[in-house]
Amino acid sequence: MTRTPTPAKPSTPRRRGRPAGRSGPGRDSDARAHLLEVALRLFAEHGIAATPLSLIARKARVTPALLHYYFGSKDKLVDALVDEKLQPLSAALGQGLIRSGHDLRSALEVFVGTLIELLSANPWFPPLWVREVLSEGGQLRKRLIERVAPALAHRVRDLAAGAQAKGRLNADLDPRLLMVSLIGLTIFPLAAQPIWRAIYAADDITPEVLRRHVLALLLRGLELDDAN
Template identity: 50%
Template sequence: MDKIKPSSSTKPRPVKRASKSTGKPATKKRAPGRPAADSPDLRDRLMGAALACFVRKGIAATSLRDIATEAGVTPALLHYYFGDKDQLQAEVIAQKIIPIFIGLREPLLQAGDDIAALIAGFVSGIGRIVAEHPWLPPLWVREVLCEGGALRDLLFDRIGPQLPQMMAARFAEAQAKGRINPDLDPRLLMVSLVGLTLFPAAGAPIWRRLFNAEDLNFDIVRLHTLALLDRGLELDHAE
């Protein structure tokens, strides 16, 4: 098919009428709640505002109006981008939470049969996550551990099969080969790992005040945890 060639008979395009006040071409007004074209990062900022509200108030107690106030926008803008709160919550989980655990899992897969490296990688990985995302431990306690938490299904359906269950299976294999303490339960070992990493981070404001322990940063906690696990696992005595 031939391309349409410009012709001198082509009708000229209509010119926008100038504004009386400025003399500039008039611009069509946006509908209420519709975003400006020059805000490509607004969607991410809205999800960040939602996450901040979820951490501070809890997911169930947070309304779209709360999130709009946090972000400095109208609820109509949130509806435009996400539809409703459930869809916004799903986006926050998919874009802000799940990638964190994927980033934790990938290095652990490279540990292979080295249980010491697997455990050290998990402990160090949690330390990195807490440093980069200090909101995660309290959110985890509120929305996963507490009854009725909005993220409990996320643990069972997405995170559990990819991380805790994978590591427990690795521990069971190592135990069957005589590489770790036979008195340990591989499943409870994973529970202990979470208890020695996420819980101290979530409760840090309490135990630091209780023991006047502001000097205990996560590097010290990490070394303490690895030393404790090393003795309990009897890794030095494994054949």
């Protein structure tokens, strides 16, 4: 009922035609890049299917037709997002693991560190990932699962299995579950941030605090001393 029929309130209803642009020689007006950013934010917040082009357009202060002008269709917009935003980030995440050598401890320290760092710098990723990869029917599931995930998952499992065989890793762990545990301790908490911030205001929980917490838990566990 708060919805205005159509005229809405485009405070700057921008009249037709090409806008008088600062077309400096350096960069073109960058409208496309801006649209991608806005779309990414909204897709992360509401989910891809639940985000109409008209919403993206409104937030970007343009019309849906312009989205078609730049991207051709909603599907191709998603494609562009995957190619230009998701793949690069996923690749960067993968690098952290690959480059880290075969010592499991240092590999983990590097991986967790860069992971938390990258995710904090790209806060749209965790919620988007939860919706579109983790959830059944997510639109990015296939694309990301077929490319990025297996390489990482197998690498982690193999590192772990190797260490375990040599008695250097807690024998009660399942190497195949280690990758899931890693994600459950990093991407998941960041996606859940709005929830725990609502439960106990915790502005002092910085990415660095999270990193320390996760690595402490992974490397040493709770270190409970009994004594009831």
